[in-house]
Amino acid sequence: MAQRWRLADGMTLTHLENGGWTLADLRRLSVHELDEENGMLLDEALHSTSPVPLSPLIESAIESGMIVDSSNITNPQEGLHE
Numbered sequence: 547m548a549q550r551w552r553l554a555d556g557m558t559l560t561h562l563e564n565g566g567w568t569l570a571d572l573r574r575l576s577v578h579e580l581d582e583e584n585g586m587l588l589d590e591a592l593h594s595t596s597p598v599p600l601s602p603l604i605e606s607a608i609e610s611g612m613i614v615d616s617s618n619i620t621n622p623q624e625g626l627h628e
Contacts, residue, residue, distance in 0.1 A: 551591050551604075551613045559589060569612065588613075 553559060556573035567585025569578040580588065584603050591604050592613065600608075607613045 549593060549595055549616055550597065551594075551608075552616045553592065554611055554614050557612055559585070559592065561585065561589070571612075 556571060558568075558570045558572065560568045560570070562568065565582050567580040567582070567588070569580060569588070570576070571578075587601055587603055588607065604613070608615075
């Protein structure tokens with residue numbers, strides 16, 4: 547079964563050796579720091595294949611476009627005509 551959520555294009559989530567997480571937006575050249583608990587919550591949501599209750603953090607990430615529903619991926623070739 548496929549994962550429900552994925553990071554938006556240009557986003558990376560990294561766990562830091564000394565604890566905590568970074569969420570980088572490579573398109574806007576910005577980095578967001580997350581504490582250990584919120585980073586784990588986001589990482590679990592991204593790797594889960596079963597529905598998980600949406601926390602305020604996950605809802606906020608969805609609303610901001612940082613994470614997107616994997617089932618809504620469109621083929622970039624769609625709409626192109628030869």
